[in-house]
Amino acid sequence: MPSDAVPTKAVPTNAVPSDAVPTNAVPTDAPRPTGAAAPRRASGAALLRSELWVLFRRRRTWALLLALAAIPILIAVAIRLSSSPSPGRGPAFLDQVSQNGLFVGVTALIVAIPLFLPLTIGVVAGDTIAGEASHGTLRYLLIAPSGRVRLLVVKYIGAAAFCVAAALTVVVAGTAVGALLFPIGPVTLLSGTTIGIGEALARFLAIAGYVTISLLGLSAIGLFFSTITDVPVGAMTATISLAVAGQIVGALPQLEWLHPWIFSHYWLGFVDLLRDPISWASFGDNAVLQAGYLVVFGALAYGRFLTKDILS
Amino acid sequence: MTSAGDDDLAIETSGLTKRFGRQTAVNAIDLAVPRGSVFGFLGPNGSGKTTSIRMMLGLVAPSSGEVRVLGREVPRHLPEVLPRVGALVEGPGFYPFLSGSANLRRLDSADRGAPSATRRTRVDAALDRVGLSHAAGKKVGAYSLGMKQRLGIANALLVPRELLVLDEPTNGLDPQGTREVRHLIRVLADGGTTVFVSSHLLAEIEQMCTHAAVMSVGGLVAQGTLDELRRVGEARIRLLTPDGAGAMRVLARLGLESRAAPEPDTDYLVTASLSPSSGADAVAGAPPAGQSDGAGGLPAPETIVAALVADGVRVRGFSVQRASLEERFVALTGEGFDIAQ
Ligand SMILES: Nc1ncnc2c1ncn2[C@@H]1O[C@H](COP(=O)(O)OP(=O)(O)OP(=O)(O)O)[C@@H](O)[C@H]1O
Ligand SMILES: [Mg+2]
Numbered sequence: 001m002p003s004d005a006v007p008t009k010a011v012p013t014n015a016v017p018s019d020a021v022p023t024n025a026v027p028t029d030a031p032r033p034t035g036a037a038a039p040r041r042a043s044g045a046a047l048l049r050s051e052l053w054v055l056f057r058r059r060r061t062w063a064l065l066l067a068l069a070a071i072p073i074l075i076a077v078a079i080r081l082s083s084s085p086s087p088g089r090g091p092a093f094l095d096q097v098s099q100n101g102l103f104v105g106v107t108a109l110i111v112a113i114p115l116f117l118p119l120t121i122g123v124v125a126g127d128t129i130a131g132e133a134s135h136g137t138l139r140y141l142l143i144a145p146s147g148r149v150r151l152l153v154v155k156y157i158g159a160a161a162f163c164v165a166a167a168l169t170v171v172v173a174g175t176a177v178g179a180l181l182f183p184i185g186p187v188t189l190l191s192g193t194t195i196g197i198g199e200a201l202a203r204f205l206a207i208a209g210y211v212t213i214s215l216l217g218l219s220a221i222g223l224f225f226s227t228i229t230d231v232p233v234g235a236m237t238a239t240i241s242l243a244v245a246g247q248i249v250g251a252l253p254q255l256e257w258l259h260p261w262i263f264s265h266y267w268l269g270f271v272d273l274l275r276d277p278i279s280w281a282s283f284g285d286n287a288v289l290q291a292g293y294l295v296v297f298g299a300l301a302y303g304r305f306l307t308k309d310i311l312s
Numbered sequence: 313m314t315s316a317g318d319d320d321l322a323i324e325t326s327g328l329t330k331r332f333g334r335q336t337a338v339n340a341i342d343l344a345v346p347r348g349s350v351f352g353f354l355g356p357n358g359s360g361k362t363t364s365i366r367m368m369l370g371l372v373a374p375s376s377g378e379v380r381v382l383g384r385e386v387p388r389h390l391p392e393v394l395p396r397v398g399a400l401v402e403g404p405g406f407y408p409f410l411s412g413s414a415n416l417r418r419l420d421s422a423d424r425g426a427p428s429a430t431r432r433t434r435v436d437a438a439l440d441r442v443g444l445s446h447a448a449g450k451k452v453g454a455y456s457l458g459m460k461q462r463l464g465i466a467n468a469l470l471v472p473r474e475l476l477v478l479d480e481p482t483n484g485l486d487p488q489g490t491r492e493v494r495h496l497i498r499v500l501a502d503g504g505t506t507v508f509v510s511s512h513l514l515a516e517i518e519q520m521c522t523h524a525a526v527m528s529v530g531g532l533v534a535q536g537t538l539d540e541l542r543r544v545g546e547a548r549i550r551l552l553t554p555d556g557a558g559a560m561r562v563l564a565r566l567g568l569e570s571r572a573a574p575e576p577d578t579d580y581l582v583t584a585s586l587s588p589s590s591g592a593d594a595v596a597g598a599p600p601a602g603q604s605d606g607a608g609g610l611p612a613p614e615t616i617v618a619a620l621v622a623d624g625v626r627v628r629g630f631s632v633q634r635a636s637l638e639e640r641f642v643a644l645t646g647e648g649f650d651i652a653q
Contacts, residue, residue, distance in 0.1 A: 046428050050421040058409060136405020137419070140467060143369045143401070144422035145394035151422075310371040 044150045051158045055124070061162070064120040065169045071116060072108035072174030076101070080181045101182030102200055105174025106274070109211060112170050113267050118243035121215050124162045125222025126236030128155040129305065133230040133312035148306050152223070156298070159219040160212075167211035171204050193276040203273055210270040210283055217263040217293030218243055224301040230312045263293050319383050322347045322475050322506040323368060327377035330363050337363045339530040340377065345508055345523070350501045352517030352538075353510040355527030356645050361510040362402045364527070365479050369399055382474055395425040398473040400481055404464025408453030412444055412463050415452055420470050438466040443492065457484035465493065469500075476500060478509045482516060494520045514641050528645040542637055547586040549616065552629030556580030559625045566611045566619060579628060586610055586632065 055061055079097050091110045093103045129152075132138035141151055178184065187200040195203070222239035229235050246264045249255050259265055266289060269282030323345035330338040338360040345351045355361050366372040368379050370387040379386045381393045406415045416435040420426050426434070439448050442462040452460065461484045468476055478497075482490045497507050497520050511517050517524050518538065525535035534541055549568075553559050556572035559582045563570040570584035611619075613632050620627055635643070 044424060046421040046424075050418050054407065054410065054418060135407055136403065137407060138405075139366075139369075139371055139401055140405050140419050141422045142371060143394055143397070143399050144419055145370075145391060146422035147391065147424075307373065309373060310366070 044146070044154060047146055047150065048154050048157060051154050052161055055158050055162065056165075061124070064123060065165060068112065068116060068120060068166055068169045069173035071112050072104045072170060073177050075108055075111065076104045076174070076177045076181050096188075097178065098182060100187060101178030101180070101184045102175060102187055102197070102204075104178030104182070105171040105204055106207065106271075108170050108174040109167075109207065109270065110268065113211065113214070114247055114264075115244070117166055117170075117211070117215060118218055118264075119240055120166055121159070121163060121218050122222055122236050122240035122243060125159040125219040126226050126234075126239045127232045128159055128223050129226040130229050130232040130235045131226070133310075134232050136312060138312055139310050142310060149302065152227075152301060152305055155226075156219065156223050159223060160216060163212045163215040163219060164208075166215070167208040170211075171208045175201070175204060187274075189274050189276050190271065191276045195276070203278075206273050206278075207270045210273060210286065211267075213283075213287055213290050214264075214267050214270075217290040217297070220294045220297035220301070221263070224297040224304065227301045227305040227308065261289075263289065265289065320347055321345060321380070322349075322382060323351075323508060324380040325364070325368075325377060328364065328367060328374055328379055329376045330360075330367060330372060331375045336530050338367070338374075341527070341530075341532040343525060343532065343535065345506065347506050348501070348504060349523045350497060350507045350509065350521045352521035352524035353508060353527065354512065354514060354517050354524055354641065355510075356512055359527040359645070360530040361527055362479055365399070365401055365477055365508075365510060368477060369397070369401065370394070371401070395423060395471070396474045397477060398468030398470070398475070399477040399479075400464045400468050401477070401479050403480075403483065404460045404467070406452040406460065406463060409451060411449050411451055412455065412459075412466075413439060413448040415463065416467055416470060419467055423471070426471050434470055438469045439463075441469055441496065442466045443489075458486055458489050461485055462489065465496070473505055475506045475508065478507065480510055480512070482511070482513075490516075514638050518637055526641060526644050533644045534640075538637070541640060542634055544640075547632055547634045549582075549584050549586055549613065550629070550631045550633060551582040551584075551620070551627065552579050553582060553620075553626055554579055554628070555625045556582060558623060559620060562620050562623045562625060563616070566616060568610070568616075586613075 075094075076097070079094070091107055093107045093110070096103045097107060129138065132141060142148065146154075184197065186194045186196055188194050218239065221242060222235065225235040225238045226232070243264065246262045250259055250262050250264055266282050266286035269286055272279040272282045321344050323343055325341055325343040327340045327342065328338060329336065329340050341360075341364065343364070353361055353364070363372065367374050368381055368386065370390040373387065382396055384393050386393060406412075407418070410418065413435050416438060417431055420431055420435065421428070436445070436448070439445050442465050444459065444462050444466060447455065447459060452463065455463065461481070465478070465481055468478065476497075481497075482493050485493060494516070497509065501507050501522075509517075509521070521538060523535070523537050524541055526533050526541075534544070536544075551559055552575070556574070559580070560570050560572055563582070563584050568584040568586070570582050572580045572582045575581050613630070617627060617630055
């Protein structure tokens with residue numbers, strides 16, 4: 001064979017001695033650059049950037065965020081239009097809004113966290129893998145190759161980024177519309193002390209962080225459901241149903257022993273950040289609980305996705 | 313050359329099997345795709361082509377058996393193998409809400425070996441190669457079937473590849489597009505890329521491939537170069553003569569079983585099989601190594617004519633005909649229209 005004369009091992013690129021092909025082969029002699037020969041970047045930064053870009057370029061993502069922004073706007077407009085506030089009824093802080101517009105964001109979070117926020121998270125987290133499968137892009141990402149673990153991690157980070165955006169949207173839209181429609185001023189905390197506007201805004205940001213963390217466990221659940229099916233709506237519905245079921249269980253006193261283990265147990269605990277001094281206990285407990293859900297459902301998603309036959 | 317880990321093979325499978333529940337979609341196939349070949353993977357609908365391709369690309373785990381791609385075992389060495397392989401699997405898959413070029417950039421960013429700096433130029437070049445430059449900014453949701461198919465091929469060409477695996481690449485393309493894809497495959501092959509292309513269209517395989525393998529009901533029924541595949545088909549002699557009975561006598565003496573049919577103009581058409589009793593499947597599964605014509609002690613055509621003439625048979629026409637590849641294909645995969653499983 002002619003290739004025997006060529007010291008192919010000395011060639012730095014992994015050029016193929018393709019003239020060794022037995023029959024009917026098309027002869028070639030030019031060593032061609034290959035993907036494997038190119039220097040490999042260690043991180044998957046490009047894929048993550050692309051994931052976030054695709055996520056936040058989708059009209060659906062913007063529709064979800066707009067729906068979330070509509071909650072504080074609706075609340076603020078409704079209070080503005082009604083002349084007589086009914087103290088003591090409705091969500092906490094509702095009766096304070098007309099005196100201090102800064103409370104709109106917090107009030108909206110209390111309204112949104114049982115259903116609207118989990119709904120949007122369910123849509124995004126349930127869509128992560130199943131959505132790619134339904135578009136037929138999952139197989140192309142994997143043979144690109146993205147690597148299954150890397151894709152799963154990038155997908156989860158994408159869902160987490162949406163959690164940040166969702167929580168911030170409610171808080172920022174609420175604070176903005178409150179400032180627009182109502183007088184604003186120093187905020188009286190639950191413990192009676194008063195803080196300035198600047199510190200109040202900082203605490204609202206901390207609350208957005210708390211809410212984001214609250215949703216990370218549910219995102220992991222959604223990611224896992226998304227690896228089970230090729231139908232995104234199925235994974236979304238399962239995630240949202242579980243969020244609702246979790247809160248129903250959380251409301252049943254008969255199942256009290258179970259409550260500390262439910263992912264939604266500390267969801268409303270963010271009001272602890274409006275005490276003086278700030279009570280960080282629920283923040284920490286919540287973070288540990290959510291991390292536990294992330295570990296368990298992350299591992300389940302990993303186990304499922306790594307061995308899954310991609311037939312979509 | 314050993315069969316295990318043969319470096320001259322771009323794809324090699326041994327006993328590759330995939331079962332879906334009770335159904336065996338791919339049944340112990342031993343493929344050998346030489347480097348540099350344009351290898352046609354032929355088979356009717358549902359014969360297991362796509363499933364085999366999915367196993368080669370690590371999308372589906374084999375139930376048993378092994379796959380080696382570019383000399384490395386799959387799926388163990390997928391991270392090293394896949395950057396060198398471009399593929400189109402069971403039609404294109406894209407985000408309908410992104411433009412064609414945005415889709416390609418997205419998929420390219422998933423390949424860690426593909427440099428970001430050249431992404432845009434590489435995407436543009438790939439789009440240009442499949443004739444989609446003018447539709448690059450259009451949302452894929454607004455693409456026609458053939459445009460999506462072209463975009464799928466462009467995706468396989470984003471970086472130079474050693475191996476292209478194309479599952480029915482001309483599906484949905486217009487005749488012009490089909491020709492362009494055939495041309496593209498030839499250009500890529502001339503550049504040294506091995507092209508593994510599945511199809512259920514024999515004519516297409518015949519026009520662009522150097523090698524082919526035929527699948528039927530999950531099994532590999534033949535493979536080799538196109539010439540080898542043609543050769544194993546049955547050869548027949550056709551003799552035109554007024555002396556039908558005499559011709560049959562001579563042929564019988566030479567060990568050939570013949571039939572005579574009366575033709576207009578008082579001639580007879582005498583036909584006889586030149587192949588040893590239909591041993592066509594002798595090469596099935598294994599790459600046949602240059603089988604000689606007229607094996608099995610059967611007489612060469614010139615000997616037959618000489619014997620006929622010596623016996624006073626008036627030979628008015630004589631020809632040796634081989635089964636066309638299409639007849640071969642039908643013989644291998646069955647005539648029926650119904651899906652076999
Ligand atoms: N996800 C699946 N579950 C069960 N059976 C499957 C699955 N995918 C494929 N099969 C079966 O495996 C067999 C081979 O399918 P495959 O898609 O590989 O055929 P193919 O040769 O690519 O056909 P076509 O020419 O129609 O593309 C078929 O009988 C099919 O029913
Ligand atoms: Mg197929």
